[in-house]
Structures are given as structure tokens and as C-alpha cells.
Amino acid sequence: MPAVVVVGGQWGDEGKGRIVDLLARKARVVARYSAGNNAGHTIVNELGEFKLHLVPAGIFYPEKTCVIGNGVAIDPEVLLGEISQLASREIDTSKLAVSERAQVVMPWHRLIDRLDEERRGANAIGTTGKGIGPCFTDKVARRGIRIVDLMEPEDLLARMRSVVDYQNAVITGVYGEKPIDFDACFAQYQEYGQRLRPFVQDTQALITEALRSGEHVLLEGAQGSLLDLDHGTYEYVTSSVPSSTAGGATLGVGIGPTDVQRAIGVFKSYCTRVGNGPLPTELFGEIGDRLRDHGKEFGRGEYGTTTGRPRRIGW
Known part of the structure; x- marks a missing residue:
């Protein structure tokens, strides 16, 4: 059975979480395909109210497999915090799967995000300050750190050595701030990797197999089409790659365009927007x-x- 994509038709906050929660009841796999913890949704069900930024909304159904795809920028501290929060309320997280190819938000991403917004002054984009833009910048520049790099200390050490000098040169030379403490950062992210290990797998293969088996796959979008890097109100848009539109869903989980059956756009009766940028009405x-x-x-x-x-x- 082909996949169904849920996307926001405005600037985000359209109520996608509520729609995904309803559709997830019929799905076998629910997958996030883009953005990071700069996006969020609120789920209200019989268990209470939950604010999630990375974990898919299908997590409240024990029989569902929930995937965080390769297109998501993952802050390990935030993800582990959500897993702990859910577990503390007796929500089963054992069927959560995290793509080994997903990019990792590092401390320098959050720092540079804040410093760059301060530098822009009155022309600030109005980012959430979560480091998502700098993380995707590094992804495109091929100096990003991926979830798979956290799995083995030797791999993480080698990867960090190849990028931290560059990041510290930017932090000290451009912004005049103190450099990142390499040893402390390495130790922290090594620990994150070991705690995330049980959840990490080849999610592209997982979703492909589910589709081939005729399972219902729901692809959960974040943000909104008018925040898309190419088709939104540039430059006041998200830096998330792949796209915030339905077309980006296939890239964000690693399936083909013919694997998508339909796209559901979510709108509300009036528009809202967080941050700067055009809002004509x-x-x-x-x-x-x-x-x-x-x-x-x-x-x-x-x-x-x-x-x-x-x-x-x-x-």
C-alpha cells in the first residue's frame, strides 16, 4: 500500500499533530521526514497532553512502528528527553526507530544560530535558536555529523576532529566567542550515542519493506509549505533539507515518488506565523x-x- 503524506499548508501550527494522531490509528508505520526540534506539535488524548518535537505522533499506539527519518536533524539531548518523558508516563518507546543517516545537532550549531541572529539585529530571521539552520548548513557542506557517527567512539573521534577546528575558527574569528571544548563535547556525545544505540537502524530498509508488504505508512510533516526553503517566503523560511512540501517526504525517508499515494494538506481558517517575515493579512x-x-x-x-x-x- 502506498504511503500517505501529511503537510502543513501555511506557516506551520495548522494542527498537523491532531490530524496525524487520527490517521496514525490506521497506519502500521508513522515516520517524521524533515526539520528538527525547531518544530513541535501538541497531542491531546486519553493519556493527557504531550508536546513532542522529534518523536512521531504514532508513539501512543503500541503496535505502531515510529520512525525518525534521515531528513530530520536530531538533537540527542532533546530526543532522549522525550523518550524519558514518554517512558515516565508508561508510553512504550520500544518500537521507535532512528535513522542512522540523520544529521546530529551539535553544540556549535546552537551557538552559531544564536550568534548569527544577534549579528543580524533588526534583520533577524526569528529562528527558534535550536541550531537547525547551522546543522543543515553543515549537511550541505558535507561536514555534518550523523547518528551513525555516534555509534562507535573511534568514528566519532575521527569525525569530530575533522570539523571542530573549522567550527571553532568561525566561533572565535567571526563572532569573537570562546571555542567549543572538544573533550567535553566528545564525552557527552559518546554517551548520547550509547543511549541511542537500541533505537538506531536502517530506517530506509524498514519503510521500504513495510511498503512492499502492503502496510499503511504515514509520513508526518513538520512546519509548513510557506516556510519551504525554495517555495516559501524566502529568506524568512526554514533551512530544513529536504523540503517542507509533500515532495520532500520521499527524500526524508528514502523512498521513491511512486510510493506516495496521496498528500493531505492541513490548513486552519486563519493564518498564524511565529517569527519574522511576510504575513500580508x-x-x-x-x-x-x-x-x-x-x-x-x-x-x-x-x-x-x-x-x-x-x-x-x-x-
Whole structure:
């Protein structure tokens, strides 16, 4: 059975998590294919309210396999925190699978993200500060560190030696900040790798086999089409590679375009946006404030799941 893709049709925060939660009940595999913990969704079910940034929404169904695909930028600390949070509430995470090819968010990514936003001043993009942009920059520049590199200390040591000097040259030379402590960073990420090891596998093969077996595969998007690097409101877009559109889903999990049966776009009746950039129909004053406070998502108003920032409102 071909896969189904769920994408956001606006600037994110359209309610994709709720739709994915409904569709996940019929799926055998639920997979995240892009972005990182700069995106988030809120799930409300009989178990309570959960705010997830990396773990797919299908995790609440024990019989489902949940995949974090190769197109996702993974901050190990955040992922391990979500796994621990779920386990503490007796949610089974044993069927979570993490792609060995996914990029890893490193300390220098978060630092450079913050420093670059400060440098831009009034022209700041309004990033979440999670290091996702710099992480994908390194992916494209072929100096990224992948999940597979965390599995063996020798591999991680060699890989870090090849990139940390460059990163520290940027941090000290361009931004005038203190360099990254190599030894402390290596020790921390070596530990992360060992804790993640039980979840790491070839997820491309896993999803391909599920499709060949006629299983229902649901591909869970993050952010929204208008934040897409190519088709969004550039330069106020996400740096996530692959695309935030339905076309990027196949790249983000490693399947072919003919493996996708349909794409479901999620919209809400008005637009919201977190961060800077164009919002042509933006509402200011009383009407915008009223929609923000009363157009509530799960009773908490229009505030970003990841940043907590108030969402800008427009028609």
C-alpha cells in the first residue's frame, strides 16, 4: 500500500499533530521526514497532553512502528528527553526507530544560530535558536555529523576532529566567542550515542519493506509549505533539507515518488506565523489579540509549541 503524506499548508501550527494522531490509528508505520526540534506539535488524548518535537505522533499506539527519518536533524539531548518523558508516563518507546543517516545537532550549531541572529539585529530571521539552520548548513557542506557517527567512539573521534577546528575558527574569528571544548563535547556525545544505540537502524530498509508488504505508512510533516526553503517566503523560511512540501517526504525517508499515494494538506481558517517575515493579512490590535487568545488550540491560545512565542495572526 502506498504511503500517505501529511503537510502543513501555511506557516506551520495548522494542527498537523491532531490530524496525524487520527490517521496514525490506521497506519502500521508513522515516520517524521524533515526539520528538527525547531518544530513541535501538541497531542491531546486519553493519556493527557504531550508536546513532542522529534518523536512521531504514532508513539501512543503500541503496535505502531515510529520512525525518525534521515531528513530530520536530531538533537540527542532533546530526543532522549522525550523518550524519558514518554517512558515516565508508561508510553512504550520500544518500537521507535532512528535513522542512522540523520544529521546530529551539535553544540556549535546552537551557538552559531544564536550568534548569527544577534549579528543580524533588526534583520533577524526569528529562528527558534535550536541550531537547525547551522546543522543543515553543515549537511550541505558535507561536514555534518550523523547518528551513525555516534555509534562507535573511534568514528566519532575521527569525525569530530575533522570539523571542530573549522567550527571553532568561525566561533572565535567571526563572532569573537570562546571555542567549543572538544573533550567535553566528545564525552557527552559518546554517551548520547550509547543511549541511542537500541533505537538506531536502517530506517530506509524498514519503510521500504513495510511498503512492499502492503502496510499503511504515514509520513508526518513538520512546519509548513510557506516556510519551504525554495517555495516559501524566502529568506524568512526554514533551512530544513529536504523540503517542507509533500515532495520532500520521499527524500526524508528514502523512498521513491511512486510510493506516495496521496498528500493531505492541513490548513486552519486563519493564518498564524511565529517569527519574522511576510504575513500580508496580519491583524494588529483588538481583533488579532482576540483571535490569538480565543482561537485556542487545546485551550492554550495561539503560542508556539517550541518557543512559547505568541503567534502572529492574519486572515
